[in-house]
Ligand code: TXA
């Protein structure tokens with residue numbers, strides 16, 4: 681067993697808090713993907729985190745909080761933002777808001793921008809650690825920049841080994857895809873990253889309109905949404921119904937070729953939520969086989985299927 685791996689427990693929460701206070705890096709589960717957390721007011725910790733991920737310095741981090749009140753110390757939490765947070769936090773929704781002058785968030789962790797992305801994750805372990813720590817926590821997804829995000833503690837170890845100070849194993853992430861990001865810092869409000877939460881729900885629940893730029897999903901552009909992202913080392917090709925010899929096959933639903941090897945089915949029942957839950961795990965598993973290609977069967981383009989297709993699209997470009 682790895683020395684830096686602990687199962688979720690009271691002790692691991694205490695240790696994580698202690699580590700964060702001392703500028704160390706701790707991987708913690710959220711409901712979307714595993715994050716690798718650091719103290720966003722500690723420039724040394726932030727630099728360590730960027731180095732660990734090999735993340736370009738122009739790509740700002742999401743700041744995690746356990747309440748609107750905590751976020752209001754460093755962003756201008758507008759009335760609309762409050763309505764939206766009230767409806768969807770804790771949950772897979774990140775809000776970009778105008779930065780307030782503060783001592784909590786070092787400029788380096790937000791790439792010197794005048795806005796900050798904040799999220800309250802629906803993860804008891806993460807919320808407990810924020811509570812113990814007493815301050816906001818920065819946490820990008822726990823993967824090397826550009827590679828597939830992590831949805832299990834083992835994925836985090838596969839990515840970073842002993843280079844991350846502590847990994848807390850809390851099982852597999854319930855949702856499996858990153859949070860939806862919306863920019864509320866200017867009107868019209870726009871979506872910056874497709875995610876688990878369908879933005880139509882925001883309008884339904886709050887009456888607040890967030891514009892999609894869905895004509896070409898590749899245009900959705902947070903600074904870090906580089907075109908190639910979420911990518912396995914093996915070339916990935918989408919919309920292939922019949923795999924060839926040498927292909928690793930990622931399928932979906934009942935009507936698939938069931939005699940191809942190797943292959944994995946994202947959801948034999950054709951359930952898109954289950955497919956999202958399995959997507960990064962199965963991509964990592966197929967990538968480990970080092971086949972010629974990973975080929976993916978067409979995935980329906982509705983609901984969470986839109987986000988799955990967007991992630992696969994970036995993985996294949
Ligand atoms: O589900 C998630 O959001 C996960 C978990 C760990 O919370 N986090 C995550 O972080 O996906 P990361 O670093 O992999 O992606 C954050 C994205 C990047 O594309 C970054 O460019 C964008 O958020 N971002 C952060 N601050 C921003 C800002 N002020 N304006 C626009 N985009 C921003």
Ligand code: MG
Nearest residue numbers: 820821822829
């Ligand atoms: Mg990421």
